[in-house]
Amino acid sequence: MKILVPVKRVIDYNVKPRVKSDGTGVDLANVKMSMNPFDEIAVEEAIRLKEKGIATEIVAVSVGPAKAQETLRTALAMGADRAILVQTDDEVEPLAVAKILKAITEEETPGLVILGKQAIDDDSNQTGQMLAALLGRPQGTFASEVTVEGDSVTVKREVDGGLETVKLSLPAIITTDLRLNEPRYASLPNIMKAKSKPLANKTPADYGVDTAPRLKTLKVSEPPVRSAGVKVADVDGLVAKLKELGVA
């Protein structure tokens, strides 16, 4: 079984984003960029399925600027077999990404597509569900455990009150939650090896997808700031405050 893993190049999760002073967006100039953390978990899960003998080939895909190549090389260094870069400098919304992935899925016919549940830049949490809808395939979102058996996959999902388990017929779409696995670091030899793994260059037009945005961003602003309050000297001070608030 082939597995397709879409990955996104985003601001590194350790960097505090700064809103541009003109309110047009977040300043990404000279900021460290990395693979979206949820996508790293998706790559790791695919590799584990290959190590178990369930997957035979892992194809990593990214829709983004030329530099998204670096993100794909990271996926290749972790253990993906080949990569496809769908290059565009435009900001591509989840719906258009899902349309591009649909075309690639139809070409590659993977048994599973594993995506991160959301990207930490736009926090949309949409692409996997949209891809499943466009393909008419089942979706196992927010996965914390994935078990492939025969022609189905059982997914344990993180839901509001706890966990839920669903069984999906293959091919299926899975989106990862934080506790699915802990992604590995790529070793130096594997980083070197990744440089010679195949990486195909495509554009959205190759897949006949119009990436014109449906949403117009009118403004981006800083969230309201909370100011620090008072410090109390001891527990008695805290008890007094709680009484003042009417909760004790």
Next chain:
Amino acid sequence: MAKTLVWVEHDNASVKDATLAAVTAASQLGEVHLLVAGAGCAAVADQAAKIAGVGKVHLADNAAYANALAENVAPLIVDLMGSHDAFVAPATSNGKNIAPRVAALLDVAQISDILSVEGEKTFTRPTYAGNAIATVESSDAKLVVTVRGTAFAKAATEGGSGAVEAVSGPSDAGLSSFVGAEIAKSERPELTSAKVIVSGGRALKDGATFEQVIFPLADKLGAAVGASRAAVDAGYVPNDYQVGQTGKIVAPEVYIAVGISGAIQHLAGMKDSKTIIAINKDEDAPIFQVADVGLVADLFNAVPELTGKL
């Protein structure tokens, strides 16, 4: 006037609170219609019809909708969207699972986690873990939005007199099946609707210590119990306790953070709380920058003392 269709969050027995904030958001867009999709859920529809401001309740009672599988309910919603202008879902795990599937089938962009309604098609929403608030305008003919529960007031549960209308939709898509759920049962209030929350962090050392220190204080205050991602990852408490960008977003009257340093990830989930109280032995911990009341102390002494004095 625009017609909205609101996803009612329920357990086939009663309406969940998350629905009420979505109703408030929808009422700012137009007429409020509700969708109760489930199995044996007529009582839910009757209860939903009483929510203030509700015009009509669509009741879709079918075994295929029992567990809100997206593969089965999305086509039903798409059918109903023929006569509605906006699909509005609470940003619950069901809402987040179903809404994008609906949006893609309608070929519209979804607007996730809205914080406010600024116009007919204009909304604010958080991006970058809440570090940037974007104002976005949709150019699609129909809208699909999910609503952040803490950002809107809850609609009143009484006062409405909506008409319940049975609807039928596509049956089981045959793509997925529900196997089971492990839903934590607790005597304590639910995190997302609690007035007071006591949360513990990594400093609690282990699961047993977390229970010994945090639970008695929470019970004294009638509070829900939360945790930081570090505490959840370390296995002190189950994942559904997690407050933060990747866990639950909460905004109680009083949030008490015990031994939580205040990572951006955590602050994104609780910074809209009315009053934040922090207990931490590190006086430079970032949590004190957002706390209304801070106590610099060793939590292992301070928390039992506090519990004893309440």
